[in-house]
Amino acid sequence: MAGDGFGVVAVAIDEATESVRGLAEGITYPVLMDPDHVLTELYAISNVPAVVWIDERGRIARPNASEFGSDMFSEYSGRTRQGHFDQVRAWVRRGVVPDDAGSEVADLDDDELAARLHFRLAAHLRRTGDEDGAASHFDAAARLAPLDFTVVRAAMPLRGGDPFGEEFFALLEHYQAAGSPFHGISPSRHAG
Amino acid sequence: MKTITILGEEVTTVSGEWADGRPLIKPEDLPAATGWTLKPEGLCRGDQCVMVGDGSAIRVGDKLDLAAVANAADQPALVDADAGVVVVGRPNAARRAAVHDRLAPDFTLADLEGVSHRLSDYADKKRLLVAFSSW
Numbered sequence: 413m414a415g416d417g418f419g420v421v422a423v424a425i426d427e428a429t430e431s432v433r434g435l436a437e438g439i440t441y442p443v444l445m446d447p448d449h450v451l452t453e454l455y456a457i458s459n460v461p462a463v464v465w466i467d468e469r470g471r472i473a474r475p476n477a478s479e480f481g482s483d484m485f486s487e488y489s490g491r492t493r494q495g496h497f498d499q500v501r502a503w504v505r506r507g508v509v510p511d512d513a514g515s516e517v518a519d520l521d522d523d524e525l526a527a528r529l530h531f532r533l534a535a536h537l538r539r540t541g542d543e544d545g546a547a548s549h550f551d552a553a554a555r556l557a558p559l560d561f562t563v564v565r566a567a568m569p570l571r572g573g574d575p576f577g578e579e580f581f582a583l584l585e586h587y588q589a590a591g592s593p594f595h596g597i598s599p600s601r602h603a604g
Numbered sequence: 605m606k607t608i609t610i611l612g613e614e615v616t617t618v619s620g621e622w623a624d625g626r627p628l629i630k631p632e633d634l635p636a637a638t639g640w641t642l643k644p645e646g647l648c649r650g651d652q653c654v655m656v657g658d659g660s661a662i663r664v665g666d667k668l669d670l671a672a673v674a675n676a677a678d679q680p681a682l683v684d685a686d687a688g689v690v691v692v693g694r695p696n697a698a699r700r701a702a703v704h705d706r707l708a709p710d711f712t713l714a715d716l717e718g719v720s721h722r723l724s725d726y727a728d729k730k731r732l733l734v735a736f737s738s739w
């Protein structure tokens with residue numbers, strides 16, 4: 413869709429530059445690094461992927477939605493890559509937005525906001541070699557926002573854990589038991 | 605005097621002191637540390653000013669409390685006196701504009717080669733903003 417007045421800006425909620433570089437191989441649009449999770453604060457993002465449609469005037473045409481670049485999770489999400497692509501094309505070419513574009517995104521509450529500040533401080537302390545200080549703020553962040561993937565799962569690799577291992581599945585179980593609280597258009601809302 | 609590290613839009617340091625866990629600096633150091641200047645009309649940055657009344661919420665003696673200054677400017681703050689750090693979040697108004705008014709907050713971040721990009725560099729186009737990660 414290049415040349416249609418359309419572009420993509422990708423932001424990695426991540427500090428693992430080399431891992432992101434691997435994921436970004438062959439991608440021609442800008443891939444930005446957000447090690448301090450600024451985007452999750454500005455857009456009330458609680459998990460990735462989260463895709464926001466922004467129009468020519470800087471207005472949000474469709475808010476945070478869980479859209480995957482592959483169909484690996486289609487069975488879980490009820491969404492396909494092609495389905496999202498077709499919707500984006502209709503928006504770019506004809507200005508048509510899907511029915512869910514008017515969905516509201518819940519604002520962050522005070523605890524979720526504080527969790528982001530604790531995460532940022534923990535990541536900073538870790539970079540400066542203060543592992544104990546980092547651990548205490550990662551813990552504080554997780555207490556404040558225990559089901560927020562950008563807080564809890566993102567911290568796993570920074571704490572020597574495995575974001576694809578047992579602790580991730582434990583988080584997923586808690587998250588689903590709590591009704592999968594997602595800030596934006598979640599997989600369950602697609603299905604509904 | 606101690607060095608206080610501020611994690612805001614940038615990481616900056618300022619000379620100050622901690623009193624009962626509160627990060628205090630001299631008013632004249634505020635602009636370099638935070639971008640805000642204390643004027644008779646309030647806390648000002650560019651052409652924007654926030655009223656702070658008699659200033660009692662942000663003043664401790666002849667010093668200013670950095671966290672209170674952030675809160676007065678509607679930015680969340682977190683202090684860790686042991687680490688000597690104050691974390692200042694983005695203005696709450698920016699997120700509320702996104703959530704309630706559907707105005708996309710602008711931001712500046714570096715790409716994989718360290719080159720800065722602003723979301724608004726791509727204005728006048730329809731854009732997909734895609735948040736992803738390796739975790």
